[in-house]
Amino acid sequence: MGFARSLLLKASRSQWLARQLRERRFFQRAAKRFMPGETLDAALDAAAQFGKAGIGSVLTELGEQVTNRAEAAAVRDHYLGVLDKIQRRKLPAHISVKLTHLGLDASREGCVQDILKLAARADQARSFLWIDMEESRYVDATLDVYRRAKSEWSNVGVCVQAYLRRTPADLESLLALSPAIRLVKGAYNEPADVAFPRKRDVDAAYFQLAERLLKEAARQRVKPVFGTHDLEVIGRIRQAAGEQRLNPSAYEFHMLYGIRAAEQRSLAAQGARVRVLISYGSAWFAWYMRRLAERPANVWFVLRNVV
Ligand SMILES: Cc1cc2nc3c(=O)[nH]c(=O)nc-3n(C[C@H](O)[C@H](O)[C@H](O)COP(=O)(O)OP(=O)(O)OC[C@H]3O[C@@H](n4cnc5c(N)ncnc54)[C@H](O)[C@@H]3O)c2cc1C
Numbered sequence: 001m002g003f004a005r006s007l008l009l010k011a012s013r014s015q016w017l018a019r020q021l022r023e024r025r026f027f028q029r030a031a032k033r034f035m036p037g038e039t040l041d042a043a044l045d046a047a048a049q050f051g052k053a054g055i056g057s058v059l060t061e062l063g064e065q066v067t068n069r070a071e072a073a074a075v076r077d078h079y080l081g082v083l084d085k086i087q088r089r090k091l092p093a094h095i096s097v098k099l100t101h102l103g104l105d106a107s108r109e110g111c112v113q114d115i116l117k118l119a120a121r122a123d124q125a126r127s128f129l130w131i132d133m134e135e136s137r138y139v140d141a142t143l144d145v146y147r148r149a150k151s152e153w154s155n156v157g158v159c160v161q162a163y164l165r166r167t168p169a170d171l172e173s174l175l176a177l178s179p180a181i182r183l184v185k186g187a188y189n190e191p192a193d194v195a196f197p198r199k200r201d202v203d204a205a206y207f208q209l210a211e212r213l214l215k216e217a218a219r220q221r222v223k224p225v226f227g228t229h230d231l232e233v234i235g236r237i238r239q240a241a242g243e244q245r246l247n248p249s250a251y252e253f254h255m256l257y258g259i260r261a262a263e264q265r266s267l268a269a270q271g272a273r274v275r276v277l278i279s280y281g282s283a284w285f286a287w288y289m290r291r292l293a294e295r296p297a298n299v300w301f302v303l304r305n306v307v
Pocket of ligand 1: 131132133134159161184185186187188227228229230231254255256259277290291292294295298
């Protein structure tokens, strides 16, 4: 892993740095590149705009590592309210949640119950519930919660990370559930025995997993979503899907708000299914540091805002 990436990911876990930087105007201005605003309404308005361009959305409130049940219950209630608003405004929007935001560390069973409530409400609202994947120490618990949710509700998907050495085996074990899978490269700081340290190995693993997903999609055993801004990989996925004669509606591309915006529109105009993940909320420090780590050149963007 690059030194700058590793440093930024370590910094993302520093409470001290979060306190130092979060209140600085230049840092707030730089973070705004990746979010339409801190409020839910700003995110819903952005989702409505994307909807007009034929692009769906996935909404996520920033936050993680909640360790008490009362706070986790408030997060669940917040998302229930989001689903109400999605339904009322008839938005083509899904939600995506982090299990540690829903108190996974406080109570796994409590977290399962909250996920079941969210899946039920998402179903009523004709929406969809995505579960993010966090650090590797949460993978077993996350997949376990996903299995429980998927056994009761069809409109639930989970993210898997190509950088993890274990992911091909996890994917095989999930296939029996006819899952919805969002494949990403992976955004956290992981040791080399757990995750590929070299980017080229991660990229190769990503495409291999993508091919596996496309093959299963052709048999209607999985709903694949490719969460990436890597245009080369997107081109190869579309070509492989074409070779399998897969209908473009059988898979989707998801990208983050503020990254590759022109390509999001152009892919949608070409008939691909595209969604943009829109983040909002005030707890953006760790999340923003991960965006910097994905492309350390973004640090210049922060520095430009200082002057
Ligand atoms: C919809 C979605 C959901 C995600 N959910 C999760 C999750 O649950 N768990 C998790 O670990 N990770 C998640 N990620 C993050 C993911 O793991 C990667 O860190 C991130 O997508 C960057 O990898 P990439 O596939 O875009 O490829 P890269 O090879 O990193 O990037 C390809 C190109 O995209 C552009 N790009 C990428 N990132 C940035 C950036 N931050 N700023 C500016 N340009 C950029 C650059 O031009 C770069 O050359 C998610 C990503 C997306 C798009």
